[in-house]
Amino acid sequence: MNIEILNTGSELLLGTRLNTHGQWMGQELFKLGLRVSRLVTVPDGEAIHGALDEAVRRADVVLVTGGLGPTSDDITREAAAGVAGIELIEDEAALRSLEAFFAQRGRPMAPDNRKQAQVPVGAEVLPNPHGTAPGIYIPPRLNQAANCAVFLLPGPPRELYPMWAAEVVPKLRALSGGGFRSEMRQMTFAGVGESDLHQEVDTDLAQIEGLEVGYCARLGEVDVRLIGSQEAIDVGRARVMQSFSQQCFSEAGESLEEVVVKAMRVAGLKLATAESCTGGLIASRVTDVPGASAVLTHGWVTYANEAKMAELGVPAEVLAEHGAVSEAVAAAMAEGALKASGADLAVAVTGIAGPEGGSEEKPVGTVFLGVAEQGKAPRVVRQMHPRDRRGFKRMVSQSALDLIRQAVAKHEESNLIADSP
Amino acid sequence: MNIEILNTGSELLLGTRLNTHGQWMGQELFKLGLRVSRLVTVPDGEAIHGALDEAVRRADVVLVTGGLGPTSDDITREAAAGVAGIELIEDEAALRSLEAFFAQRGRPMAPDNRKQAQVPVGAEVLPNPHGTAPGIYIPPRLNQAANCAVFLLPGPPRELYPMWAAEVVPKLRALSGGGFRSEMRQMTFAGVGESDLHQEVDTDLAQIEGLEVGYCARLGEVDVRLIGSQEAIDVGRARVMQSFSQQCFSEAGESLEEVVVKAMRVAGLKLATAESCTGGLIASRVTDVPGASAVLTHGWVTYANEAKMAELGVPAEVLAEHGAVSEAVAAAMAEGALKASGADLAVAVTGIAGPEGGSEEKPVGTVFLGVAEQGKAPRVVRQMHPRDRRGFKRMVSQSALDLIRQAVAKHEESNLIADSP
Incomplete structure (x- = not known):
């Protein structure tokens, strides 16, 4: 299943904020046996439209974060409806929970917030108990041209994380049919350089069927990542350890x-x-x-x-x-x-x-x-x-x-x- | 000038590493008066090819990081040459400095490292005194179909940052023709929080015509960035210093x-x-x-x-x-x-x-x-x-x-x- 992530937010491109969603979502997806094939970050405003249009043509699932707020540059809802070619309408239930959110906090609801209850016709509202922006799920049948599932999710982590667990994970499991599983093992080495390690083991690892191998070097240490069936990983790990068991200091990502x-x-x-x-x-x-x-x-x-x-x-x-x-x-x-x-x-x-x-x-x-x-x-x-x-x-x-x-x-x-x- | 960043690295999408390049490059480009229109992250391997091909069609400048290592999944050089439709050849000078890098450390050069001296014909080698992978600059005239400048840069920050300052900045200045000129002044403060600083001066700064103000907080310090005409900056600076001259420890970006x-x-x-x-x-x-x-x-x-x-x-x-x-x-x-x-x-x-x-x-x-x-x-x-x-x-x-x-x-x-x- 081909999954892309689309993060919106000018602050992520100006560098005033660090984008941690990519890492977090990558980890969460991997737990489900799923992997991200591309992560795209665009500024607030019109850029989301083109980026989403391209993503739904490539991917089976697109996860969008941000741009669901009340301000004029929050146009993720409009872009997603436009790409799918369906209308936005005000959702009764979404409006009521928006009003309840403000009532509970004793604050008046600004008129601008009302647009947060707009939902593409036929899409599903994902409740957000921690903020004003509900999430939206557009199933593949609504994106008829592309046959791609699209999730619109809030940017703030305290809203995103609970919605992910409650709403996104069950839908991703259903979409992936639970058919696809791969295991991962990561080993970290000190006292050996990336190229020496690669030179010694890569040819042998390349011959193990169904094994994907990745290397990542940092100053004074290098990770080897093995992805595939448990059996392929075991054979690959044994080959690496045969040469470098003394240099391997962690298989659990520890420093x-x-x-x-x-x-x-x-x-x-x-x-x-x-x-x-x-x-x-x-x-x-x-x-x-x-x-x-x-x-x-x-x-x-x-x-x-x-x-x-x-x-x-x-x-x-x-x-x-x-x-x-x-x-x-x-x-x-x-x-x-x-x-x-x-x-x-x-x-x-x-x-x-x-x-x-x-x-x-x-x-x-x-x-x-x-x-x-x-x-x-x-x-x-x-x-x-x-x-x-x-x-x-x-x-x-x-x-x-x-x-x-x-x-x-x-x-x-x-x-x-x-x-x- | 339309600038896109392309980061490669499976570890960034698996979530085993946090991508900090986007933030850092966004900040550095902003200092030059430039902004990022899109940031794309793809896994190691073949994915870079398609992503780069799309990016050069949209952008005037594409900055690629990663995939210049010696291993089999490092194919950024090949992808960039392919997209530009030019051949890769071994660069004499690049090979010599690669050999010198290993000689200086008293280590033999692994045969795999040799591919790091491959350069697209006509492209410029960007020296990397801190690692084995030289950077590569492909000027717009070589990407004839797209007329886009492409920089291939190493992933590790210790190699990327010095190369950025020495090689990339002068080229970006030349490419942008210096047409976008605005002055900038940055002040760095310790002992005062971002919100207190903002609260005290932002309303006054907002009234200075032609002044753009940015705040960037890190642990225990905060930058105030003033962008605009020299006169507007002088007035803005005086207002900030009136309240916080004691807390200002640098106006030159020093730690x-x-x-x-x-x-x-x-x-x-x-x-x-x-x-x-x-x-x-x-x-x-x-x-x-x-x-x-x-x-x-x-x-x-x-x-x-x-x-x-x-x-x-x-x-x-x-x-x-x-x-x-x-x-x-x-x-x-x-x-x-x-x-x-x-x-x-x-x-x-x-x-x-x-x-x-x-x-x-x-x-x-x-x-x-x-x-x-x-x-x-x-x-x-x-x-x-x-x-x-x-x-x-x-x-x-x-x-x-x-x-x-x-x-x-x-x-x-x-x-x-x-x-x-």
């Missing part, structure tokens, strides 16, 4: 910080952070997660060398000999944070965010990441992320969180071995 | 952290941060600004009470008597940070981010912000930001940065007075 906080809570482990170049971003991402206070106890932003010495006990001679951006300093920062905090695990980063401060040996983008654990020697990795400042910080925080995730996983593994008889 | 770092650098002042509920976000925002190392020396994330005592010297009895979220603890944290760092100015925050931890006296959203300066008694303000965790952190960091901004301004003012004969 890396959510995964880290959850794993540390479950393991009963405490975390400390010692940050130079990321300037607090690692701690901030951890504390974005509810319940982070059970995990993170101490964090330091030791931007100045004096701070590294005084707060984390990094020896002056190590700084002098190796420089602040070095393996030795990353190790000393992690150890110092572990000692000062008494946490189970400490992560430290020191690097060159730029744009100043690079050298031939250590260009802008160089970073050393250290991990210290109670009773173990600290480990340090060197990475290179030549990006703008914020991109660099994001990549480094991503690597740091992934190092913590791996350290917690190893910790739990060795505990399991130690516990076994 | 609050940029303003703070710049002011402290100019004044030669050093900053320390002591964060509980913001978990490092204040320090992270400061260190997003190039040159922050000249300003921020020390930061602490003292999430646990032990950290507040050990790192900042908050007395145990103050914590016991007043609780961690209190005026006394905010003051002690700020003083402790000032003392331990030797900085000129320290800011401290302690509050309840939620969703747990609220009480009747101190509900979720309560925060105390302390500012300490060398030679002065610390000052503390109490605020209330009942929001989700990330929203709360953002609002608190915004208030903290604004307190620093005001403290620096006062410091400079009293210096001027002290210096005067």
Whole structure:
């Protein structure tokens, strides 16, 4: 079933409002096994007419939001009636519930509101207990030329969401005949680039019948989306995991910080952070997660060398000999944070965010990441992320969180071995 | 000039990602005096072909984002070449910068990436220093049937935004012939809400002939945009400043952290941060600004009470008597940070981010912000930001940065007075 969404609203195109309907409706439709083939946004006023006319020719179902208000640029009702070639008439029941809405709030009904009771002849009124604009459902038989079902829905989420659940979902189920089902699985990876992942698995995935594969890369992570029958998904997932199970941090759409906080809570482990170049971003991402206070106890932003010495006990001679951006300093920062905090695990980063401060040996983008654990020697990795400042910080925080995730996983593994008889 | 935006990405229609490009591009175009007439979102793959074919027939300019990646469902290049009826060829220079991108990061280039150097014959390559996918500009003369300019732009914001500023804006200016000229001034305010600002000035602004006024609110700040003749803008600006000059932190579109770092650098002042509920976000925002190392020396994330005592010297009895979220603890944290760092100015925050931890006296959203300066008694303000965790952190960091901004301004003012004969 081919579904299109049509959002109206000048504020969405001027950028004064963010359009969240597309995401919300996409998620709701997917729950029903349905997918959106196109989403179109047009300004208030006349533009809806042409866009709707095109949409009903392409789609089986068109979901329109907005333009049902009382003002002169709210013309969705008129456009839909025009496209279907039917008249608008005042609906008795719709007018009565409009009047009741105002009476209940002790407010007079403005004359302009009366047009909100206009309905295309033969269409169905969808009650709106949360606002003045009733929804309208035009069944396919009324759009005879196009044979397309059209829903006119209010724009405000507090009106749209209840109407969706009560009125739209049952009609969509009936329209789709319940015949079409597809499952989806999404896996998220850190520590591997989109192109390397694609290169390794895509040819094999392409050979699995009935499997649709999508990739979506963000800074320092990549999603692989598998859509199809449960069987096709299982085979596809196994192929991806065969190569990248170590890099997969979530199959539930969680962020890396959510995964880290959850794993540390479950393991009963405490975390400390010692940050130079990321300037607090690692701690901030951890504390974005509810319940982070059970995990993170101490964090330091030791931007100045004096701070590294005084707060984390990094020896002056190590700084002098190796420089602040070095393996030795990353190790000393992690150890110092572990000692000062008494946490189970400490992560430290020191690097060159730029744009100043690079050298031939250590260009802008160089970073050393250290991990210290109670009773173990600290480990340090060197990475290179030549990006703008914020991109660099994001990549480094991503690597740091992934190092913590791996350290917690190893910790739990060795505990399991130690516990076994 | 009729402009359409075409966003590709299945994740946008499945609802797994929110499409923020529409809003951002709408705002950016508006700054140029341009408006979007339609925004269309289609899934990855073949759908881009039909949507682009329709768009070039309606519009003078089509801005496409996404689908320039290395994977099999990235076919924006192919679709654009097909619609224009021209061939794709490998561009020497594009291939070389692609190879340089990987070389700089010490990673081998996957063979799949090579297709990212394909360019329609005669089109212009738009360099992408932040990613692998170069942008492409197809001038109207190449789309002969439609006479429409087409821009192919990368999807990730970190790649799109710099390319927009460097490559797209100059071309849009040229295409629009600069004929639409109106001046614009934008002022950004913190510490006053959009509705209060609107309430106070909008009636007066509406009476200024030829002045168009726009408001744009983000978390903890609001823009006022004045568009019109220089004279109308000057009158409008004076009216806004009459009421809100204290709250205006930029007239150049700078972020609050940029303003703070710049002011402290100019004044030669050093900053320390002591964060509980913001978990490092204040320090992270400061260190997003190039040159922050000249300003921020020390930061602490003292999430646990032990950290507040050990790192900042908050007395145990103050914590016991007043609780961690209190005026006394905010003051002690700020003083402790000032003392331990030797900085000129320290800011401290302690509050309840939620969703747990609220009480009747101190509900979720309560925060105390302390500012300490060398030679002065610390000052503390109490605020209330009942929001989700990330929203709360953002609002608190915004208030903290604004307190620093005001403290620096006062410091400079009293210096001027002290210096005067």
